Amino acid sequence: MQVNPYIHYNGNCEEAFNFYVQAIGAKIDVLMHVEGSPAAEHMPPEMANKVLHAQLSIDGEVVMASDAPPEFFKTPQGFSISLNMEDPAEGEKTFQALADGGAIRMPFAATFWSKGFGMCVDKFGIPWMINCGQ
Template sequence: MQINPYLYFDGNCEEAFKLYEKALGGKIMAMLPHEGTPAEQHVPAEWKKKIMHARLEVGGEAIMASDAPPGHYAKPQGSSVSVTVKTKADAEKVFNALAEGGSVTMPLAATFWSVAFGMVTDKYGVPWMVNCEQTA
């Protein structure tokens, strides 16, 4: 079994995924707009280039997303995307990239379980937790 987060955006999925690709060191594997698909006829003309499905792979894992149809977007609440990295430097890089233009909920700092842990909501409204666990 595999469980992957699926995020919805308010028309800025492509922009967000390009940031995530860089911030997380991943690779965008799919960025499919409505245009050119059977779904094209079900969206307004100004929505045809919006993303119907995107997939970003990072370290053997995937995050998927799309632009929510017009009038159907709701801000995420009650969940976060959790990222675990190997080094404190990686935690700082990811956290700072996600925090740019967003809001820090909990600054990145050492905790009793982690060399570095922080929480941030990025400029697209997606909540993230960045964690660098202690080594045994």
């Protein structure tokens, strides 16, 4: 069994995935638009250029996503995508890249459980935690 987060974006999934490629070295594995898919006939015309399904790899781990139709989108809450890293310097660099244009909930710093930990929400509204274990 494999568990993967599936994120619904507010019409900016492709922009977010391209940001993750630049900011943290992620790799886009799949990016399908509504237009040209069998789903197109069931979606409103304004969804044509939106993402039907996407898959991103972050150091071999998979995150999937799509654009939600506007009437179904809800602001993400109650979860965070957690990246666990060995090197605190790399952790802080990743944290700062994800926080750029977003909001810092807990600045990146050493804690009693970690050589470095921080919480942020990226500019697309997705919550992240970066943790560098002891």
